Amino acid sequence: MTPARDTSSPVVLLRHAPLSRFLVARIGSITAQQMLMLAISWHMYDMTSSAWDLGLVGLCQFVPGLATTLIAGHCADRLHRGRMVAACLALQAVAATLLSISTATHSVTRDALLALSLVLGAIRPFQMAGQQALLPMLVPPKLLARSMALSTVVQQISIIAGPALGGILFAVSVVTVYLTSAALFCISAVMYAFVRYDFTPPPREPVTADSILAGLRFIWSNPLLLGAISLDLFAVLFGGATALLPVYARQVLHVGPQGLGLLRSAPAVGALCVGVFLSRRSIVSRVGKKLLIAVAVYGVSIVAFGLSQWFSVSLLLLAISGGADTISVIVRQTLIQLETPDRMRGRVAAVNTLFIGASNQLGEFESGVTATGLGVIGSVVLGGFATVLVSVAWSRLFKPLATRDALH
Known part of the structure; x- marks a missing residue:
């Protein structure tokens, strides 16, 4: 028998103070990150006109x-997760401030942008591990799937607002973009620091390789989680086109930084629509099959985007890709949280963060490399086809995932 759908209003969730504070802080931090990364990518391409440097x-x-990443997971299982995230945001505020100062004084260089990208890359695993492990502590398990969808809605609103606002502020100056992102980081850090949940410091124990690697072993021993997490790794590794959007904006679609902002925001528009729907009506049956279909749809939309020469069509295709990806994200993240005991959530979240980082950042590097050899259009089209093939392969390799019916 198919479980009854939970159709109660998401407004009920927003009345829960810790969750509301978490979501508001999440809006500010993600908006700031999107603005910062838009500014860095356009700044780099404006200086070097190189797809290779975008990949770097x-x-x-x-x-x-x-x-x-693995150290970050261990910390998330030992420390107050809200304060840990707050510290990460404060450090990113410092990085954005340094970028604004060096840009205003005309001392920013290609190497400086790469160096600060290294710093941001070192900080982000701590933030993501803390955030992922924090949300299940704020709501009861039966509301986790819908809370995850609501969190995704908030995330996509920020992903829409961040690049769009960044594109507008770019008309003033890139320094304005950097300073605005620094201010948002600071505000969000304060809010995360005051997120309240039942926290009891665990007994002290030595930090060992065994404790740090516990999350990796847990996932490796669980075929369902291994399949879900690795699916995202390979699908987005091949199908991601984000790094090449500045090239599409300038050379293929012939739009400026404002157009780039819209291209970066388009996937979030589709994700927002799907997230709102799923916050009201959770996926309750055949979740594994729907996950794999969503990944295949994502790949097809990326292929079509790669071939498109029209700005409006490209925006629509990116929106479709964002909607399909949101189904994948919500199903995967909910499965991960429900299948993991709280004492392990930080370390499992850290491994998940590593896979997400590989699919996004390493995927950007892969896009830059293949674009150098095949051209920007060839790179995107080939990556989309590879994503579809990954979906088909995972339906055969990970039967517990493909045949999973309910989230719980």
């Missing part, structure tokens, strides 16, 4: 995470 920005954000 992604690589520089990914590599430090390899060294810090």
Whole structure:
């Protein structure tokens, strides 16, 4: 028998003070991050006109995470998660301020942008591990799927607002973009620091390789979680086109930084629509099959975007890709949280963060490399086809995921 759908209003969730504070802080921090990354990518391309350098920005954000992600997970299971996230946001505010000063004094260089990308890449695993492990502590398990969808809605609103606002502020100056993002980081840091939940410091124990690697072992021993997390890694690794959007904006679609802001925001528009729907009506049956179909739709939309020569059509296709990706994100993240005990959530979230980082930042580097050899259109089209093939392959390789019916 198919479980009854929970159709109660998301407004009920927003009345829960800790969750509301978490969501508002999440809006500010993600908006700031989107503005900062838009500014860095356009700033880099404006200085060098090189797709290779755009790829290097992604690589520089990914590599430090390899060294810090597992440690970040251990910290998320030992420390107050809200304060841990607040500290990460404060450090990013410092980085944005340094960028504004160096830009205003005309001392910013290609190497400086890459160096600060390394710093941001080292900080972000701590923030993501803390955020992912924090949300399940704020709501009861039966509301987690809808809370996850609501969190995704908030995230997509920020992803829409961040690049759009960044594009507008770019008309003033890139310094204005950097300073605004620094201010938003500071506000969000204060709010995260005051998120309240039942926190009891765990007993002290030595930090060992065994404790740090516990999350990786837990995922490796669970085929469902391994399949879900690795699906995102390979699908977005091949199908991500974000790093090449500045090239599309200038050379293919012939729009400026404002057009780039809209292109960066378009996937979030589709994600927002799907997230609002899923915050009202959760996916309750055949979740594994729907997850794999969503990934395939994402790949097809990326192929079509790669071939499009029209700005409006490109925006629509990116919106479709964002909607499909949101289904994947909500299903995967909810499965991960429900299948993981709280004492392990930080370390499992850290491994998930590593996979997300690989799919995004390393995917940006892959896009830059393939664009250098195949051209920007060839790179995007080939990546989209590869994503579809990944979806088909995972339906055969990870049967527990493909045949999973309910989230719980």
